[in-house]
Amino acid sequence: MPKKKKLQLAGLFIYVISAVIFVYIVKPPYLANLFIVYLPPSLINYYWVQKSRSKILWFSIITVILFAPPIELVARLADAWDVQSILPRLFGTAPIENLIYAFFNFFWPLCFYEYFVDKDKSIKISKKFKILVALYIALSIIVYTGFALHRELFAINYWLIGIGILLPAILILFFNPNLIPKIVLPTVFFGLIFFIHEMISLKLGHWWWPGDYLLPIELFGNIFPVDDALVWYLFSTPALIGGYEFFVDDNK
Numbered sequence: 067m068p069k070k071k072k073l074q075l076a077g078l079f080i081y082v083i084s085a086v087i088f089v090y091i092v093k094p095p096y097l098a099n100l101f102i103v104y105l106p107p108s109l110i111n112y113y114w115v116q117k118s119r120s121k122i123l124w125f126s127i128i129t130v131i132l133f134a135p136p137i138e139l140v141a142r143l144a145d146a147w148d149v150q151s152i153l154p155r156l157f158g159t160a161p162i163e164n165l166i167y168a169f170f171n172f173f174w175p176l177c178f179y180e181y182f183v184d185k186d187k188s189i190k191i192s193k194k195f196k197i198l199v200a201l202y203i204a205l206s207i208i209v210y211t212g213f214a215l216h217r218e219l220f221a222i223n224y225w226l227i228g229i230g231i232l233l234p235a236i237l238i239l240f241f242n243p244n245l246i247p248k249i250v251l252p253t254v255f256f257g258l259i260f261f262i263h264e265m266i267s268l269k270l271g272h273w274w275w276p277g278d279y280l281l282p283i284e285l286f287g288n289i290f291p292v293d294d295a296l297v298w299y300l301f302s303t304p305a306l307i308g309g310y311e312f313f314v315d316d317n318k
Contacts, residue, residue: 071182074114075255078178082259086266096150096272097163102262105171111177118180118315124191125314126173132202134168135160136209143217144160145277147294149267157213172306179252179307184315191314198313235301238308245311246316249304257299 067075085103094102112119138160141147151161180186199240212219267273269286279291 067182068259071121075182078111078257079255081107085089090266090270093270095152096270097152097166098266099267099270099272100167100170104174108177109173111181114181115177115186118176118184118186120189121191121314122173122180124174125195125310126169126176128199129172129202130165130169132199132206134165135289136206137208138164138168139213143213145254147273147275147277149274150272167186171302174250175256175303175306176310178255179248179310183251188315194313198309205275221251232297232301232305235305235308238312240305242308242312245304245308249307251304252307253300260299260302262293 080102085106089099089102112122115122125160135156137155142159142161149161149164149167150165155160155161156165239249262309264273265285267288268288275282275289275291279289281292282289283292284290
């Protein structure tokens with residue numbers, strides 16, 4: 067990696083650490099917490115990207131509109147996680163703040179991946195993107211129909227939600243082993259970012275886990291599921307990058 071990018075990478079990490087410390091001292095609401103920690107580095111990283119801006123933006127917007135709401139709804143009905151919210155909740159249960167968080171979790175890692183790893187080399191959006199949109203729509207129909215007719219179906223264990231992240235990541239990487247070296251840096255970087263931010267959010271009461279988990283431990287007087295760390299920190303970024311490469315980018 068060129069020295070310029072190493073400095074930029076360090077700058078992003080230092081900003082997040084500084085922002086998290088600021089959030090811990092000032093104690094703003096969770097919504098402000100998200101914008102303070104994630105908005106500036108996301109926009110800066112987006113500015114560095116050139117050819118892939120349109121792909122990243124469209125993928126992130128469509129994914130947060132079609133994919134994130136049903137997942138968030140299932141998570142709340144399953145009591146998997148919850149956050150402090152001041153905005154109206156989707157269907158009276160799913161926090162809109164987490165949809166904003168989801169957008170940053172799609173948008174920034176892809177900007178990071180394109181700029182620091184994938185060399186920002188392709189403008190064209192793959193025709194397979196239509197398949198992904200169709201899958202999103204199918205998921206939405208299933209979840210919203212189930213919610214309307216028999217919401218008790220969603221009283222599931224956290225790990226069933228985690229499988230929805232684990233399985234795509236494993237399959238995509240199995241059939242595209244060339245991606246494995248390319249996901250290491252983003253996975254390590256965002257694993258650290260997510261962990262640090264989640265610890266502060268847990269400490270401030272912005273985020274909590276009220277359900278049943280395989281490996282719960284106590285932190286700051288609250289439950290913290292180690293299984294969440296394994297799924298979210300280690301597999302969410304590979305699943306995101308793998309899906310983006312297969313359905314939106316050039317799969318190389």
